[in-house]
Amino acid sequence: xxxxxxxxxxQQEAVEHLSGPLLVLAGAxxxxxxxxxxxxxxxxxxxIPHWKILGLTFTNKAAQEMQERVKMLTxxxxxxxxxxxxxxxxxxxxxxxxxxxRDFVVYDEEDAAQLLKGCMRDLHIDTKDTRKAAKxxxxxxxxxxxxxxxxDDVDVSEFTTSVEHQFPTVYKHYQQRLRxxxxxxxxxxxxxxxxxxxxxxxxxxxxxxxWEYLLVDEYQDTNAAQYTIVSLLTANSxxxxxxxxxDQSIYSWRGADIHNILNxxxxxxxxxxxxxxxxxxxxxxxxxxxxxxxxxxxxxxxxNLWSDRGEGEKITIITCSDExxxxxxxxxxxxQYQRDKIFSLGDMVIFYRTxxxxxxxxDELLRRQVPYVIVGGISFYQRREVKDILAFLRMVYFSSDYxxxxxxxxxxxxxxxxxxxxxxxxGAIQANLSILDYISALVKxxxxxxxxxxxxxxxxxxxxxxxxxxxxxxxQQGSLEDLVMAALRHTGYLKYLALDKETEQDRxxxxxxxxxxxxxxxxxxxxxSLQAFLEELTLKSNIDDVDVSxxxxxxxxxxxxxxxxxxxxxxxxxxxxxxxxINSRGNMxxxxxxxxxxYVGMTRAKERLFLTWCRHRHLWGGSRYMRPSRFIREVPxxxxxxxxxxxxxx
DNA sequence: TCCAATGTGCTTTTT
DNA sequence: GCACATTGGA
Numbered sequence: 001x002x003x004x005x006x007x008x009x010x011q012q013e014a015v016e017h018l019s020g021p022l023l024v025l026a027g028a029x030x031x032x033x034x035x036x037x038x039x040x041x042x043x044x045x046x047x048i049p050h051w052k053i054l055g056l057t058f059t060n061k062a063a064q065e066m067q068e069r070v071k072m073l074t075x076x077x078x079x080x081x082x083x084x085x086x087x088x089x090x091x092x093x094x095x096x097x098x099x100x101x102r103d104f105v106v107y108d109e110e111d112a113a114q115l116l117k118g119c120m121r122d123l124h125i126d127t128k129d130t131r132k133a134a135k136x137x138x139x140x141x142x143x144x145x146x147x148x149x150x151x152d153d154v155d156v157s158e159f160t161t162s163v164e165h166q167f168p169t170v171y172k173h174y175q176q177r178l179r180x181x182x183x184x185x186x187x188x189x190x191x192x193x194x195x196x197x198x199x200x201x202x203x204x205x206x207x208x209x210x211w212e213y214l215l216v217d218e219y220q221d222t223n224a225a226q227y228t229i230v231s232l233l234t235a236n237s238x239x240x241x242x243x244x245x246x247d248q249s250i251y252s253w254r255g256a257d258i259h260n261i262l263n264x265x266x267x268x269x270x271x272x273x274x275x276x277x278x279x280x281x282x283x284x285x286x287x288x289x290x291x292x293x294x295x296x297x298x299x300x301x302x303x304n305l306w307s308d309r310g311e312g313e314k315i316t317i318i319t320c321s322d323e324x325x326x327x328x329x330x331x332x333x334x335x336q337y338q339r340d341k342i343f344s345l346g347d348m349v350i351f352y353r354t355x356x357x358x359x360x361x362x363d364e365l366l367r368r369q370v371p372y373v374i375v376g377g378i379s380f381y382q383r384r385e386v387k388d389i390l391a392f393l394r395m396v397y398f399s400s401d402y403x404x405x406x407x408x409x410x411x412x413x414x415x416x417x418x419x420x421x422x423x424x425x426x427g428a429i430q431a432n433l434s435i436l437d438y439i440s441a442l443v444k445x446x447x448x449x450x451x452x453x454x455x456x457x458x459x460x461x462x463x464x465x466x467x468x469x470x471x472x473x474x475x476q477q478g479s480l481e482d483l484v485m486a487a488l489r490h491t492g493y494l495k496y497l498a499l500d501k502e503t504e505q506d507r508x509x510x511x512x513x514x515x516x517x518x519x520x521x522x523x524x525x526x527x528x529s530l531q532a533f534l535e536e537l538t539l540k541s542n543i544d545d546v547d548v549s550x551x552x553x554x555x556x557x558x559x560x561x562x563x564x565x566x567x568x569x570x571x572x573x574x575x576x577x578x579x580x581x582i583n584s585r586g587n588m589x590x591x592x593x594x595x596x597x598x599y600v601g602m603t604r605a606k607e608r609l610f611l612t613w614c615r616h617r618h619l620w621g622g623s624r625y626m627r628p629s630r631f632i633r634e635v636p637x638x639x640x641x642x643x644x645x646x647x648x649x650x
Numbered sequence: 651t652c653c654a655a656t657g658t659g660c661t662t663t664t665t
Numbered sequence: 666g667c668a669c670a671t672t673g674g675a
Contacts, residue, residue, distance in 0.1 A: 058664040084665045108665080129658075131670065186665050221664075254663065354661055356667095376663090410651095417651045539665060559662055581661055597662080620660065621666050 007031075007038065014274045015039045017241065018046065021234075021268035023219075023261070024243040027305040028290070028603035029281030029565065032243050033062075036215055037069045039241060043213055044074050054211035055080040056230070058218050060540060062563065066217075079211070083226050085539055087189035090196065094203050098196055103531065105183045105398045106538045110382065112185040113138060114403050119173045121422070125166055133163045140167045141174060145187035146223040146255035148194055151175060180429055181402045190225035197232045204232060212237045218563075219244030219264075223255035231267070240268065246301055247294050250559060250597045252589075262301065279305050279603075281565055283312020286609045289639040290602040296634050297592045314641040315602075315609045317632055321645070322616040322623075323357070323573075327364040329645045330570050330612060334553060335370065337568060343607075345371065348568040349554040351561050351601040353579040357572065358555050365553060372553040376560040381537050385497065385507040386514050390534065392487045396471045397530050400434035412496040414460030420453065427451045440465045467491055480533055481519035488515075558601040569605035571598065574613040574629035598631045611635070 007015060011031055014024050015038040026032035036055065043053055057063040060082055067080045081089075088106070096102050107115065116138055120130070127133040144154060151172035159165050178185065184192065197204040214234050216222070219242035222230070234240040242264065249258045265271045279287050287307045294300070320326040330350060337343045350361055358374055365372045380386060388411060394404035406421050416424075428438035430449055441447040443462045453461070467490045474486045488494055488511060497507045521536070522528040554566070558579075573579055579598065584590030602609060613628045 060665085062664085082665065087665095106665095109663080129670090132659085189665080218664085250662080251664070253661085254665095256664095356660095413652085415651065419651085557662065559664085562664085583661060594662095618666085 007035075008276075008278055010274055010276050010278075011035050011038075014276070015042050017272065017274075018043075019237075019239050021238055021240045021264075021271040022242070023264040023271055023273045024241070024276060025261075025273065025301065025303065026243050026245055026276040027279060027303060028245060028248065028600070029279040029287075029307075030276035030305070031280055032217075032245075032276065033066065035276070036217055036241075036243055037066055037073070039215065040066075040070050040078055041073050044076055044078075048213060050074075050076040050078045052210070052212045053078040053215070054086070054213070054233075055215040056083055056086060056217065058082060058221055059563075060085075062217060082539070083222075083229065084186060084189045086229075087193040088535065088539065090193050090207065091184070091189065094196055094200075095192060097200050097203060098192060100179070100184075100192070101182050103182075103398075105181070105394060105401050105404075106189070106535060107178070107181075107183045107185045107403060108382075108538045109186070110387070111183075111403045114406065115177055115181070115183075116141070116170075116174055118402075118406070118422075118425075119170055119177055121418075122177075123166070123170060123173055125163070125170065127163060136163050137167060137170050140164070141171050142187050143255060144171060145185075145191040146225050148191055148225055148228065177402070180400065182398060182400050183403070187225075190223075190229065194225055194228045194232070197229070208233055208236050213239045214241065216240070216242040217244075218248075220246050220249040220258055220261045221251050221256040222260045223257055224260075227257070227260045238268070238270075247297075247303075247596055248562065248600050250562065250593060250600060252593055275303060277303060277305050279307040280309070281606050282307055282603060283309050283607060285312050285314050285639045286602065286605050289315045289609070289635040290599055292636050292639070293602065293631055293634045294595065294599045297595055298588075299592065313608060315611060315635060315639050316641050316643060317635075318610060318612045318643045318645050319628070320612060320614045322614050323360050323618065325645055326572060326612050326614050327360045330361070330572060330610070331364045331368060331370065333570075333610065334568075335368065337608075343568045344551055345553045346551045347566055348570070349556065349561065349564075349566045349604065350570045350572055351556065351558045351604070352572050353558060353581060353597075354573075355557060361555055361572075370553055371551065372555055375554055375556040379540075380510070380513070381540060383507075383510055385493075385511050389484060389487055389493065389511055389514055390537065392468075392471065392491060393483065393530060394534060395436065395468050396475050396483070397534065399436035400428075402435055405435045408491075409461075409464060412492055414464065415454070415456045416460055420457060423451050423453075436465070436468060475530060479519070480522045480528065480530065481515050483530070484511075484515040484518050558597050561604050562600055565604050565606055567605075567607045568610075569601065569608070570610040570612065571601045572612045573617075574598075574611050574632050575617065575626040576629055578617070578619075578626070579629055579631070595631060595634075598629075 014035050024035060040053060044050060055066060055078060063080045063082055070078055092102055116134060120134060125133060151168055154168045211233060214230060216230060244261050246258055246261050249256060265273060284307050287305060291305055318329055320329055334348055338345055352358060391404040391407040394401050395408060402425055409421060410416050424439060427449055428435045431438050431447060438447060439461050443458060443465060470490050471486055475483050497504050521533060580591050580594035584594050611632060613632060614626055616623050617626050
């Protein structure tokens with residue numbers, strides 16, 4: 001088969017691997033995705049039934065791409081999904097064993113943050129800076145769940161601050177509130193799966209039998225919970241095939257533990273290790289420069305990534321006077337390459353460390369009318385107006401979803417503020433009713449306990465209940481698109497949007513777009529349901545449906561560049577305290593992660609690589625002197641040409 | 651409850 | 666320089 005024809009011996013060996021644990025250490029650009037896909041195809045050729053194979057990825061996009069490739073090659077459908085959607089599937093089947101309801105709603109980060117804020121109010125957490133405290137608590141909860149620690153088992157011995165001391169209480173309360181909403185957060189999808197497996201050997205056995213061959217992509221980014229899921233599922237079969245590159249581990253701040261990949265051989269005795277060291281992507285100057293950079297990390301597996309793609313041009317390092325000039329210089333190159341037909345716009349990318357850096361490049365691109373796209377950033381489904389409508393839809397299906405209730409009850413204004421919402425929630429909890437049933441009883445005058453509210457609020461609630469009931473009726477008969485349109489109509493949402501003239505147009509377009517997407521989605525799936533629709537949207541990220549049809553310059557954070565490649569790459573803002581970021585100062589591990597991030601950026605480049613830095617930069621309202629990033633110094637001069645950009649006069 | 655004026659403190663973000 | 670959170674008056 002042509003697919004296997006051009007595999008090198010190491011790739012071949014990995015693809016041929018039939019059973020037992022295998023770690024593929026796949027350097028940047030070494031054909032990792034192809035190896036995973038080919039191995040799946042190979043398993044199918046060996047008459048392993050497709051339903052026994054499970055492939056796990058970190059993004060929907062990666063899962064989708066592999067799914068398509070496999071389907072094209074074999075017309076078979078193996079299960080390829082993210083860890084979180086795997087958790088979702090498993091929990092939908094069996095979470096009742098843990099005392100949860102099966103038709104739970106999933107809270108995204110924003111919903112969870114909202115819930116947490118409510119918890120902090122409930123518990124009267126008093127701090128100087130609520131925002132910071134909320135962030136700290138959110139992180140602590142996430143870390144606890146990723147490390148599979150229950151509220152009662154939190155180790156408080158290392159805690160010093162008052163916020164930290166309050167954490168176990170908040171965590172416990174937060175879990176309780178999730179339950180009252182019949183909701184799970186992202187981390188629960190993993191943690192509860194682990195608990196389900198650990199506490200119910202029969203359930204585990206069932207899933208072990210179901211999937212006998214496991215493949216994990218980007219293994220260096222797994223956290224403890226994901227690691228546990230994988231090792232539990234493969235405990236019997238031992239058929240675990242993982243691919244990853246420790247040098248590209250850039251999500252430790254999200255709980256990813258690089259030791260999962262570094263200790264693979266220890267964790268899985270008899271494990272085989274295959275190294276893919278030939279890079280098919282980059283010119284030698286680029287690859288050698290990147291290799292030299294990453295060799296400055298002390299804690300790593302040494303590897304020797306090489307390329308036979310020829311020397312190519314040297315890495316260009318440009319010193320700029322400030323960020324305006326940096327943007328001009330970069331876009332000058334972009335336009336020149338495009339004009340000379342060396343690269344098309346879509347062949348080039350700008351990588352930056354932080355989102356705010358994109359603005360100046362956008363200005364410059366707009367000024368010169370160069371089409372561009374920002375990959376990542378705020379997702380369509382996270383826009384306020386879209387989430388508002390989705391929250392209404394959630395109330396239609398999940399009548400005890402407090403976060404959706406709190407979000408929608410005062411749209412449009414019904415005189416029901418924070419305090420009243422709190423009272424209503426407490427009333428509902430005491431009455432042991434869903435929030436919708438409770439306020440429904442309340443307006444009819446037969447709620448126990450009853451809550452004191454004003455005449456105006458009474459009317460507001462009545463209206464609200466009527467709207468939701470109406471939408472529920474609509475959901476019984478019509479399509480999803482109709483339901484979205486009905487939500488717009490019955491809630492008076494368009495009128496509500498018209499209150500802010502500046503944003504009205506964009507927001508209107510977005511809500512209509514949502515209706516269109518609902519229609520499209522309904523067409524494309526076999527069994528459309530409101531629940532499935534909402535569920536898919538919460539697990540969907542912003543980079544999942546990028547529009548590649550149009551020819552546009554790409555802008556994104558270095559994090560979002562992972563897994564992509566471009567002929568021309570600009571890594572910008574390489575200054576101390578920006579890249580590496582100031583928050584990593586003095587912390588060796590953090591600096592090393594920044595270095596890996598820079599390495600990821602550099603190794604995306606096939607033909608041409610530019611590294612730029614500015615002597616001055618406007619940061620937090622003032623102009624600052626910057627020093628060139630240590631990462632620039634760490635690229636040996638033999639791979640580099642250095643340019644000083646003209647000083648900017650304007 | 652709501653709105654406008656004032657005060658603070660800055661990342662990255664697969665799901 | 667900006668978003669977002671808190672505060673105080675209507």
